[in-house]
Amino acid sequence: xxxxxxxxxxxxxxxxxxxxxxxxxxxxxxxxxxxxxxxxxxxxxxxxxxxxxxxxxxxxxxxxxxxxxxxxxxxxxxxxxxxxxxxxxxxxxxxxxxxxxxxxxxxxxxxxxxxxxxxxxxxxxxxxxx
Amino acid sequence: xxxxxxxxxxxxxxxxxxxxxxxxxxxxxxxxxxxxxxxxxxxxxxxxxxxxxxxxxxxxxxxxxxxxxxxxxxxxxxxxxxxxxxxxxxxxxxxxxxxxxxxxxxxxxxxxxxxxxxxxxxxxxxxxxxxxxxxxxxxxxxxxxxxxxxxxxxxxxxxxxxxxxxxxxxxxxxxxxxxxxxx
Numbered sequence: 001x002x003x004x005x006x007x008x009x010x011x012x013x014x015x016x017x018x019x020x021x022x023x024x025x026x027x028x029x030x031x032x033x034x035x036x037x038x039x040x041x042x043x044x045x046x047x048x049x050x051x052x053x054x055x056x057x058x059x060x061x062x063x064x065x066x067x068x069x070x071x072x073x074x075x076x077x078x079x080x081x082x083x084x085x086x087x088x089x090x091x092x093x094x095x096x097x098x099x100x101x102x103x104x105x106x107x108x109x110x111x112x113x114x115x116x117x118x119x120x121x122x123x124x125x126x127x128x129x130x
Numbered sequence: 131x132x133x134x135x136x137x138x139x140x141x142x143x144x145x146x147x148x149x150x151x152x153x154x155x156x157x158x159x160x161x162x163x164x165x166x167x168x169x170x171x172x173x174x175x176x177x178x179x180x181x182x183x184x185x186x187x188x189x190x191x192x193x194x195x196x197x198x199x200x201x202x203x204x205x206x207x208x209x210x211x212x213x214x215x216x217x218x219x220x221x222x223x224x225x226x227x228x229x230x231x232x233x234x235x236x237x238x239x240x241x242x243x244x245x246x247x248x249x250x251x252x253x254x255x256x257x258x259x260x261x262x263x264x265x266x267x268x269x270x271x272x273x274x275x276x277x278x279x280x281x282x283x284x285x286x287x288x289x290x291x292x293x294x295x296x297x298x299x300x301x302x303x304x305x306x307x308x309x310x311x312x313x
Binding site for chain 2: 011070076099103
């Protein structure tokens with residue numbers, strides 16, 4: 001399927017889903033007016049990709065510095081999708097990046113990871129993720 | 131007289147520790163610009179990143195609440211559909227803390243539900259608020275409430291003290307709603 005590349009805007013994150021390589025990246029900030037307009041296309045592409053059923057490896061990176069509460073809800077949906085696919089046999093590794101002094105983003109990573117039963121989850125502190 | 135009048139108005143704001151105050155029709159564009167200025171101002175003062183994030187987050191949720199729920203709106207078509215929501219957002223410092231105040235008109239019919247939600251959050255401790263946030267994250271959004279509950283929980287979560295709020299009756303159909311958060 002076609003890769004999904006969406007440039008970041010002032011209030012929405014960069015999307016770089018390389019489906020061929022199985023490397024998916026969400027990067028930046030997310031506090032759009034309408035979270036469903038931003039995340040809708042992301043969900044449907046991800047859903048199609050995960051449903052393809054090829055049991056290969058998928059790497060998903062969340063490199064976010066800020067998101068609002070409606071984006072948090074959308075992220076939760078993404079994690080649920082990823083965990084379902086992992087339960088069905090796809091090997092999925094999620095990396096959650098945060099700046100070492102950013103307690104809020106670290107805590108969000110911990111919160112999301114608590115619900116994951118099948119995805120391999122890495123919490124990664126990075127100096128330059130500001 | 132003109133300068134004198136507005137100087138005294140400005141002085142009054144300064145004395146209340148106000149960094150900036152916006153009153154009028156709020157849009158997502160204004161939200162972005164004010165938020166950007168707010169982050170720059172805090173960065174210039176070497177505010178720690180954790181505090182900057184908390185203040186910014188409360189500001190965004192409050193401003194988006196005004197945009198979505200203010201009962202005082204104008205809408206129309208100026209080549210594209212436009213809807214503007216009236217409200218107030220004020221940010222300042224007092225007693226070495228940041229405070230963010232938002233205010234807007236709410237319908238009398240929406241007041242009991244909003245009051246219940248805020249009273250519930252006021253009584254919760256930090257861990258309870260965190261657990262409640264997670265519970266709401268997993269739930270499907272409520273009808274008619276484009277994410278209001280989770281937004282208020284996010285605000286309560288970032289606050290250093292319980293949220294203060296008040297409703298001032300305007301007439302039988304509406305209230306002036308005001309909320310103050312300290313960080």
